[in-house]
Structures are given as C-alpha cells and as structure tokens.
Amino acid sequence: MAIYPDDVRITLQVATLATLICLVVGGPLAWVLARYSFPGRGLLSLLVTAPLALPPTVVGYYLLRGLGHGSPLGRLLDRIGLELVFTWQGAVVAAAVLAAPLFIIPAQAGFAGVDQELERVAATLGRSRLSIFLTITLPIAARNLGAGVVLAFAKAVGEFGATVMVAGAIPGRTRTMAVSVYDAIQAGDLGRANATALALLGISLASLSIFAALTTFLRR
Amino acid sequence: MAAPALEAHIAHRLPGFKLDLSFQVGRELAALFGPSGAGKTLTLRAIAGLLCPHRGRIVLEGQVLFDSTSGINLPPQRRRVGYVPQGYALFPHMTVAQNIAYGLHGLPKREREDMIARMVELMGLQGLEERRPHQLSGGQQQRVALARALIARPRILLLDEPFSALDEALRRELAEEVARLPARLGVPVILVTHDLSDAFHLAQRVIVMDRGRVLQEGTREEVFYRPRNRRVAQMVLMRNIWHARIVAFEGDMVVLDWQGRLLRALRPPQLLLQPGQPVDICVRSTQVMIRRPEDDFSGRPNVLRGRIVHEAMDPEGYTLTVVLAEPPGPQQIYVQLHGHAYLRLGLHLRKDIEMSIRPQDLHIMPQEDPISFMSS
Numbered sequence: 001m002a003i004y005p006d007d008v009r010i011t012l013q014v015a016t017l018a019t020l021i022c023l024v025v026g027g028p029l030a031w032v033l034a035r036y037s038f039p040g041r042g043l044l045s046l047l048v049t050a051p052l053a054l055p056p057t058v059v060g061y062y063l064l065r066g067l068g069h070g071s072p073l074g075r076l077l078d079r080i081g082l083e084l085v086f087t088w089q090g091a092v093v094a095a096a097v098l099a100a101p102l103f104i105i106p107a108q109a110g111f112a113g114v115d116q117e118l119e120r121v122a123a124t125l126g127r128s129r130l131s132i133f134l135t136i137t138l139p140i141a142a143r144n145l146g147a148g149v150v151l152a153f154a155k156a157v158g159e160f161g162a163t164v165m166v167a168g169a170i171p172g173r174t175r176t177m178a179v180s181v182y183d184a185i186q187a188g189d190l191g192r193a194n195a196t197a198l199a200l201l202g203i204s205l206a207s208l209s210i211f212a213a214l215t216t217f218l219r220r
Numbered sequence: 221m222a223a224p225a226l227e228a229h230i231a232h233r234l235p236g237f238k239l240d241l242s243f244q245v246g247r248e249l250a251a252l253f254g255p256s257g258a259g260k261t262l263t264l265r266a267i268a269g270l271l272c273p274h275r276g277r278i279v280l281e282g283q284v285l286f287d288s289t290s291g292i293n294l295p296p297q298r299r300r301v302g303y304v305p306q307g308y309a310l311f312p313h314m315t316v317a318q319n320i321a322y323g324l325h326g327l328p329k330r331e332r333e334d335m336i337a338r339m340v341e342l343m344g345l346q347g348l349e350e351r352r353p354h355q356l357s358g359g360q361q362q363r364v365a366l367a368r369a370l371i372a373r374p375r376i377l378l379l380d381e382p383f384s385a386l387d388e389a390l391r392r393e394l395a396e397e398v399a400r401l402p403a404r405l406g407v408p409v410i411l412v413t414h415d416l417s418d419a420f421h422l423a424q425r426v427i428v429m430d431r432g433r434v435l436q437e438g439t440r441e442e443v444f445y446r447p448r449n450r451r452v453a454q455m456v457l458m459r460n461i462w463h464a465r466i467v468a469f470e471g472d473m474v475v476l477d478w479q480g481r482l483l484r485a486l487r488p489p490q491l492l493l494q495p496g497q498p499v500d501i502c503v504r505s506t507q508v509m510i511r512r513p514e515d516d517f518s519g520r521p522n523v524l525r526g527r528i529v530h531e532a533m534d535p536e537g538y539t540l541t542v543v544l545a546e547p548p549g550p551q552q553i554y555v556q557l558h559g560h561a562y563l564r565l566g567l568h569l570r571k572d573i574e575m576s577i578r579p580q581d582l583h584i585m586p587q588e589d590p591i592s593f594m595s596s
Contacts, residue, residue: 117309120270123296124303125323125372135322139313 003195004171004180010088011176014163015156018095022103022152025096027145030107052101060165063094067166084166088174091167095156102155103148110144111137146214154207158200225408226376230266231275239263239273239432245376249402249409251423253416254455258429260412261306264378267410268303269296281375302374306381308365310353316340316364317349323372335371343367359390366398370405377401377409383418395422416457420444428452445504446488449585453502459539459554461502463587466495473579476501479551481544484521485582493584500585505539505556507581510565511574522577524553528569538562542573 026048033045051059067084068074077084084090114137122132138145160178167174169183177196184193224244232239239259252260265271267278269285272293278286280301285294296303311319320339324332340346343363353361362382369377382398383391399422402409413419419426419440426443428436435455436448447453453461464478474493476483478501485501493499517523529552530541537558544551555575557565567573 115309117305117307118311120265120268120296121303121305121309121368122311122322123270124268124299124301125368126297126300126325127322128297131325136311 002191003177003199004175004192006172007175007177007180007196008199010091010172010174011157011178014088014091014095014176015153017092018099018156018159019103019149019153021092021096022100022156023149026100026104026148026152027107030104030148031111033104034108034111048104049101051098056098056159056161057165059097060094060162063090063097063162063166067093086166086168086170086174088167091163091174091176094162094166095159098159098162099152099155103152106144106148106151107141110141110148113144114140143214147211150207150211150214154204154211157203157207225281226267226410227277227279228263228267229276230263230273230278232262232266232271232273234262237432241429241432241434243427243434243437245408245410245425245427247402247406247408248424249399249411249422250425250427251419252410252412252427252429253419253423254414254429256414257431258414259432260414260429261380263429264303264380264410264412267376268301268378269294269299270303300372300375302369302372302377304362304365304369304377304379304382306384308353308361308385310361310364310368312353315350315352316345316356319353319364320345320367320371322368339367339371358386359394362386362394374407376407377405378412379409380412381414382411383413383415391418398422416455428455430455445581446583447502447585450500450502450587453500453585458502459505459556460508461500462551464499464501466493466497466499468495469493474584476582476584481524483577483582484579485584486580488584491584491586498587500587501582502585503577503582505554507577508553508555509576509578510555510557510561510567511576512565517574517576520576521579522582524575524577525572526553526575527572528567531567531569538567540567542575545572 029044029048033041033048064085065071066073067077067090069078069085074085082089084093118136118140119132122136123129127135158178159176160182163176164179169175169179175183177200181193181196181200184190184196223246225247226245228244229242230239237259239262241259241263252263254260262271266273266276266286273286273288275288276286277284277288280299284290284292285299286292311322314322317336317340321332321336324335327335340349343366345360345363345367348356348360353364356364379398383395386394395418398409398411411418411422423440426438426440427434428443430451436443436452443452444456447456447458450461462478464476464483467475467477467482469475469487470484472487473484474487476485476499483501487493511517524544525546526542526544528540529543532539537556540555540557542553542555544553553575
C-alpha cells in the first residue's frame with residue numbers, strides 16, 4: 001500500500017495555515033518583544049517559547065482541555081461554530097502553538113538586530129513610520145523572518161504529539177503524514193509507513209535547504 | 221555671531237542623568253564639545269525631533285520646532301534637519317545611490333536621477349554608485365552619509381562624532397571639507413565631538429558641555445584661553461591651573477598670591493573680585509616664556525625660576541615639567557615649546573631656567589563651589 005494523497009493534502013494544508021498563523025500572530029509578538037520593555041515582558045517571552053521545552057503531548061493535553069466543550073473557551077468557540085477537537089482546524093492550532101517559538105525566536109532576533117539609528121535617520125529624511133518599516137526594518141530583518149518561517153513550517157509538517165491529542169487520526173479528515181506513519185506501523189502496513197516517511201523526509205530536507213540558503217548563502 | 225539660526229533650551233531627565241541647557245548657534249560651524257556622557261548626542265536628537273524633552277523650546281530659523289509650554293512638537297519628518305549619527309548609519313541593504321536617494325521621495329524619476337548624479341559628483345563618489353556601504357572605506361562612508369543628509373536640503377546639519385572612525389590623515393582631509401560646509405550651504409552645522417583638536421580646528425563657536433549642562437559658550441579663542449572655571453580649563457587641556465588669593469588691585473592689574481609668590485594678572489572686566497578672595501588662575505603651557513641668554517627679565521612681572529625635572533616629546537614639540545625654586549615647595553609649572561626653540565635654548569633635563577608669564581596670559585577664574593570642585 002502506498003502513500004495516501006489525503007494525508008499529504010491535510011499535512012500541507014495544516015502546516016501552511018499554522019505557519020501563516022505564526023507569521024500573523026508571532027510577527028507582532030516578536031516585534032513587541034524585540035523593541036519594548038514593559039511589565040510582564042519576561043512572562044510573555046517565557047509563554048511564547050515554552051512549547052519548545054514542554055512535551056508535545058502535554059501541550060496537546062492542555063489544548064484539548066482548554067479548547068474542549070467543557071471549557072469556557074470551548075463554549076465560546078461552539079457559539080461561533082468552530083469545532084477544534086478532532087477536526088483539522090484543531091490540528092492547525094496544535095501545530096501553530098508548537099511551531100510558534102521556532103518563528104518568534106529568530107524573528108525577534110532579526111528585529112532586535114536592526115540598528116534603530118537607521119530608522120532615526122530615515123525619519124529625519126522625511127519618511128513615514130510605515131514607509132520606514134517597509135523600506136528599512138523589514139528588509140534588514142527579512143533573512144531572519146524567512147528563516148523563522150521555514151523552521152516553523154518544517155516543525156508544523158512533522159508535528160505529532162499535540163496534533164494526535166487534539167485532532168486524533170481520522171483518515172481523510174485529521175490524519176497528517178506524521179500521524180499516518182505511526183498509524184501504518186500500528187496497522188502493520190509497512191509499505192505506507194515507508195512511502196509516507198520518505199515523503200516527509202523529502203519535505204523536511206527541502207525546508208532545511210531553504211533555511212541553510214537563507215542563513216548562509218544569501219548573507220549579502 | 222550673526223543672528224542666531226538655532227536657539228535651543230532643552231531640559232530632559234533620564235535615570236541617573238539630567239540634561240538642562242541653553243545655547244544659540246548662527247550660520248556657522250559650532251562644536252558641542254565635552255566628554256562622553258555629557259549629553260551631546262541627546263541634545264542632537266532633541267534638535268532632530270528624535271527625542272521629546274520634558275521641557276524646553278527649540279527654534280530653527282524662526283520656526284518653532286518644539287515648545288513644551290504651547291505643546292508644539294514637530295515630528296522629525298517635518299523639521300528638515302540633516303542628521304549624521306556616529307558611525308553614519310548607512311542603510312546596509314541599499315547601494316550608495318539608493319542611500320543618497322532615500323530622502324528624495326515623491327519626485328519625478330528624471331529629477332531624482334539628476335539630483336543624485338549632481339550630489340554624487342559634488343561629494344566625489346563617482347563610480348561608487350552601485351557599491352554597498354560595507355564595500356566602502358571610512359571616508360567614503362562619511363561622504364555618502366553627508367550626501368544623503370544634504371540632498372534633502374536641510375536647514376541645519378547635525379554631525380555626531382563624524383571623525384571618530386577615521387585615521388589621522390583622512391581625518392584632517394575630511395575635517396577641512398566639513399569646515400567649509402556652513403559657508404557652502406548657508407546653514408548652521410553642529411558638530412558633536414569629545415576631541416579637543418577637532419573642536420578647535422573646525423569650529424568658530426565652541427559650546428562646552430559636561431554632565432548635561434553648558435559650562436561655557438563662546439568663540440574658540442575665548443574658550444581656549446579664557447575658560448570660565450577650573451573644569452573648562454581642564455577640558456581644554458590647560459595644564460597650569462593653580463589656587464591663588466587676591467592681594468590687591470593696581471590700576472588694571474590684579475596682584476595675586478600663589479603659594480607665597482606674587483603674580484600679576486590683567487584685571488578681567490566682567491568678574492567681581494575682592495581682596496582676600498580665593499580664585500583659580502591658569503596659563504596655557506604654550507604662553508610661558510623661557511628666558512633666552514640675551515633677554516633681560518629684570519623689572520618684568522611674573523618671573524619664576526625653576527629646574528626642568530621631566531621632558532615629554534610629542535609631534536609638535538616638547539612639554540617640560542619645571543619645579544619652582546623659590547620659595548621652596550613642590551609647585552610645578554608646565555612649559556610647552558617647539559622643537560627648534562628647545563634646541564636653540566640649549567635645554568636639557570635638570571637645567572635651571574628662568575621663566576616669565578605676561579599678565580594678559582594669566583587668566584583668573586572664580587573658584588567653583590567646593591562640592592563640584594571635589595568631584596571634578
């Protein structure tokens with residue numbers, strides 16, 4: 001038995017959306033952490049990076065408890081009709097949480113590495129804050145942001161523990177490739193395990209090559 | 221000084237630091253001179269609109285840029301202030317041409333390109349247009365930073381330690397260019413420096429800053445030869461600074477007692493002095509004359525005798541440390557002279573010499589209050 005196209009579709013869909021969430025939510029977070037000091041900054045930083053150090057199944061367990069029907073947040077999600085437990089959307093949330101630190105850490109370093117004197121000079125030359133961000137800050141931090149995106153995507157593609165806890169392994173609906181490899185072994189389907197594992201390896205290696213290119217070859 | 225182009229009153233507080241100063245600058249090159257930590261960069265940032273002072277008023281060419289009482293605070297975008305920070309802050313991801321063009325937005329392409337080409341030529345940057353900042357020498361980087369600031373037609377140019385990254389030869393060459401800028405552009409230039417020779421080679425006007433305050437503001441000659449107090453005298457590298465006491469007044473002369481020696485100084489017109497008052501006196505080591513064999517020092521005021529105990533040589537000449545002979549005591553005087561004078565006078569270590577100081581070269585300063593004196 002070969003690879004299931006549904007597994008690939010779900011994996012790419014989940015990983016892409018999770019990476020987008022990292023970018024949209026994590027980008028501003030990285031900016032705030034890099035540029036501002038405020039009470040609770042240390043706690044926020046800890047919270048954002050915690051998934052890196054916690055066992056993924058534990059993160060998944062608390063996501064399940066926090067987003068399930070029994071929780072206040074779960075009831076709120078119910079009301080807007082968003083079901084996260086045992087759905088692919090739940091897998092997106094799990095992957096995003098686990099992948100977020102891998103985007104935020106390099107992004108924060110990227111923003112912090114932009115000499116603010118450059119932005120000051122740009123302001124005296126008449127450019128608006130938005131224009132300065134787009135022409136100075138973003139291009140200089142771009143390499144780090146790109147590296148963060150690739151790392152977060154690679155993590156989201158391979159995420160297993162939290163995804164299984166929150167979304168389960170429903171073929172054609174929530175089963176990603178990483179889960180499918182485990183699933184195939186359990187079912188004794190060595191062919192599927194082999195094919196899926198190889199495909200995952202390919203995606204991961206491709207991501208890592210892009211990362212390596214961003215961090216070494218594109219350095220100016 | 222011409223009518224002030226810039227008037228600044230700035231008061232700002234940071235943890236452990238207080239900035240509180242006022243000064244004026246005409247269409248000339250003025251140096252903000254002081255040690256690091258004096259608040260020079262903060263002052264530049266306040267003028268550029270990059271720092272909002274807690275109190276103050278900044279007026280440039282009649283336009284109020286900042287006024288805390290009426291709540292005016294123009295953003296840096298609308299101040300037309302040319303700002304060249306320390307290290308130049310060139311945009312590393314842009315070419316030389318892109319850096320220079322950054323301040324030219326909203327212009328038609330043809331016009332932009334003409335202006336860039338003219339500025340590139342003016343600053344001698346031909347052939348470097350497509351280079352990145354990290355491919356340029358320190359001097360070239362400085363020219364690009366100046367070009368980038370000047371192309372936006374600023375009404376004032378602020379330069380923060382412009383020569384600190386350059387070697388000595390380049391420093392002199394670029395310093396001459398910078399010195400010509402006010403005349404060429406018709407705008408004031410404020411140069412921040414901790415380097416005494418930069419300040420005095422370049423600036424017509426020197427504003428001496430220390431610990432967030434202006435200690436003295438004046439022409440370079442005033443500051444160099446007539447420092448307002450002991451701290452300024454130390455900052456302008458005055459070597460001979462002594463405690464003395466006023467004995468009497470004789471016409472336009474002040475008679476002073478310096479450790480048992482009577483010295484005469486020209487009476488400073490603006491100072492209120494009384495007999496018995498302790499003062500600080502100073503004389504530049506270049507203004508102390510050594511008697512040549514053919515000189516007659518009899519009848520001269522301020523004749524001192526002593527022995528050379530140390531000689532220090534620098535590119536400009538010699539600095540001698542002389543221990544005074546009478547009355548006996550550890551009093552020392554520093555004398556600086558050119559190499560040829562040293563040779564002609566046949567000076568050497570442990571030689572006894574006779575010196576004289578003209579009364580107009582001996583400068584009287586009011587003594588600082590004991591607290592600031594102790595900490596300086």
